[in-house]
Amino acid sequence: MKTTISEVGKYVDQSVTIGAWLANKRSSGKIAFLQLRDGTGFIQGVVVKAEVEEDIFKLAKELTQESSLYVTGKVREDDRAPSGYELTVESVEVIQMAEDYPITPKEHGTEFLMDHRHLWLRSRKQHAIMKIRNEIIRATYEFFNEQGFTKIDPPILTGSSAEGTTNLFHTKYFDEDAYLSQSGQLYMEAAAMAFGKVFSFGPTFRAEKSKTRRHLIEFWMIEPEMAFMDHDESLVLQENYVSFVVQAVLQNCKLELKTLERDTATLEKISAPFPRISYDEAISFLQKEGYEIEWGEDFGAPHETAIAEAHEKPVFITNYPKDIKAFYMKPHPERDDVVLCADLIAPEGYGEIIGGSQRIDDAELMKQRYAEHNLSEDAYKWYLDLRKYGTVPHSGFGLGLERTVAWISGTEHVRETIPFPRLLNRLYP
Structure with missing residues (x-):
């Protein structure tokens, strides 16, 4: 089922596919956390090494900021998430791997941000x-x-x-x-x-x-x-x-x-x-x-x-x-x-x-x-x-x-x- 981040609440415990960009990511050993956005909202995608194929986990670790993706996963309710939902990732398809995105999570000056x-x-x-x-x-x-x-x-x-x-x-x-x-x-x-x-x-x-x-x-x-x-x-x-x-x-x-x-x-x-x-x-x-x-x-x-x-x-x-x-x-x-x-x-x-x-x-x-x-x-x-x-x-x-x-x-x-x-x-x- 293809949907958007703003609509995932309709599909709790179901697998959905979302077209998204990678806003940010972090990994903790055997788990990768993907911060995804699609224009309608933001959601965290959780990739657990033991639950996906090896190449999927490897790909998740290699993803770069603002790369475009199709992400398929199961919608979970999560009270800690800002939107109330989280995505347990099952597969990732890269549309384009972005390189050297200029706006990183660090602090940037106003003029730099306005230029971009x-x-x-x-x-x-x-x-x-x-x-x-x-x-x-x-x-x-x-x-x-x-x-x-x-x-x-x-x-x-x-x-x-x-x-x-x-x-x-x-x-x-x-x-x-x-x-x-x-x-x-x-x-x-x-x-x-x-x-x-x-x-x-x-x-x-x-x-x-x-x-x-x-x-x-x-x-x-x-x-x-x-x-x-x-x-x-x-x-x-x-x-x-x-x-x-x-x-x-x-x-x-x-x-x-x-x-x-x-x-x-x-x-x-x-x-x-x-x-x-x-x-x-x-x-x-x-x-x-x-x-x-x-x-x-x-x-x-x-x-x-x-x-x-x-x-x-x-x-x-x-x-x-x-x-x-x-x-x-x-x-x-x-x-x-x-x-x-x-x-x-x-x-x-x-x-x-x-x-x-x-x-x-x-x-x-x-x-x-x-x-x-x-x-x-x-x-x-x-x-x-x-x-x-x-x-x-x-x-x-x-x-x-x-x-x-x-x-x-x-x-x-x-x-x-x-x-x-x-x-x-x-x-x-």
Whole structure:
């Protein structure tokens, strides 16, 4: 019976064949222990000299790291094994004997591992992080599908900026200027006016020369947009979504969290509602804590970490100053100096994972914002049309996938939360 490591529990006390790679091995006289992986998981294969033909045992002792194999053996329950199962090997067929695999069980520097990212992905910890990333994506689709959202795919090549900034990757689009998208939001607003509730999931690009552990040049975002929804209703959706994703990982990635030695006690507390503080309250708190920050300044990593440490759950910071936020954010109804927006700050120093707001729905106010931000009315005519033809109150947000993976998996640097990271000085492999 041919199967995978993740499915061996169905075949206890039966012989199965698994296509696998040798992650590691050790031998103790008359027994060889093969650490096998097949992409679905890891399992130990035990080769007992007295129970197999002589050439099989000799072959098992000669196997090299990352050699590819077909391994046949009997599935045994073993409470000591991480997966709960072990394989008593009966035969081994070599597909290819690997030579001089560069990533050995010894310590390697970060740059070396990043240069060999195409191979580093095979390791237990990197495998666990990617499985958690996959579960977050799966749970995201489940959540929004259950909430009646339609997935819409915005373009990656655009003729203008979503945020009105200069941190864009420029390219030529035949005879026109074009940019790699920094957000699908504006297009998602158009989609929301057609479908009511929509979400996108795709790559975004920021040409920021940043080297922090929270930044990537290319990263993936989940961007929902909702017609007929105000800012407070959007916050409820956001906290329910994040809670759903965290609980899904706790339920479906127990082995991966254990592999990463993640303290799940903090994750188990993540359930809606989340605390909310205003930007004004955040500034006062930071000043009392001794930080030199004035009203009107944006928060940096140390500020966000200090605020997060005062709460057990993710915390919303609401109503930022208009001058430090994007042009499309709706003004607060009682104050003209702040907007209806919020950033969601993850616990444990992982920073902002969501940015969201209620969008301006008044055409005249939007034209005023165009003028204030020196935005071309020609380039943004289509965006203004959304306010001219059946405008409604609407809100949306964007969740950064890699930062969310980093937080939930307990991974220090976002470069390990995406299969092939693009960093300031890294475009290889």
